[in-house]
Amino acid sequence: NAGVTQTPKFQVLKTGQSMTLQCAQDMNHEYMSWYRQDPGMGLRLIHYSVGAGITDQGEVPNGYNVSRSTTEDFPLRLLSAAPSQTSVYFCASRERGGSTDTQYFGPGTRLTVL
């Protein structure tokens, strides 16, 4: 299993540009999430999905869109990038409930918005 994969690893955007961060998992996990990590703030939840076709907002959803058309993929879209979105983005997935309630993280995408 490749686990959780993210592309690209690094990206530089200009203010106002749009892009999509890709996330895929091959563990057949129902739950997937996007977090952003900023210095001194830990990780904050942007959006999450509990299954294909179902998404919901997290702590800091503004400026980001998501969709979940398949179990495997959970892309994060920035419609009009802003410097405040400069961050490291992590995708995570997990199985439903019980003792397997553990999230697996991807390696991250480092985004800089100029």
Add this chain to the structure above:
Amino acid sequence: AQSVTQPDIHITVSEGASLELRCNYSYGATPYLFWYVQSPGQGLQLLLKYFSGDTLVQGIKGFEAEFKRSQSSFNLRKPSVHWSDAAEYFCALGGGGNKLTFGTGTQLKVEL
């Protein structure tokens, strides 16, 4: 609302010394608690987790953590630190649904 506090932003220990990283949480029900480690430029790796049962939890790389409900704490410990343990450590609280709430992290430096 659930929250996690890691009071120490930076900690420096000598190689071979013992380590304790503090984590306090606020949650109205029985928590799921986790410790993750992040090496520079890397993603997060799960060290250990507590769901229920024995309050002393063993993890990978020689780490352990003790859940103390009366103190709302879940401190991470290691008896003898290695230089390769230098990293950032995050405590996290799992509440309802898919929500994981992270602390702000503790940066560990190991002096040789």
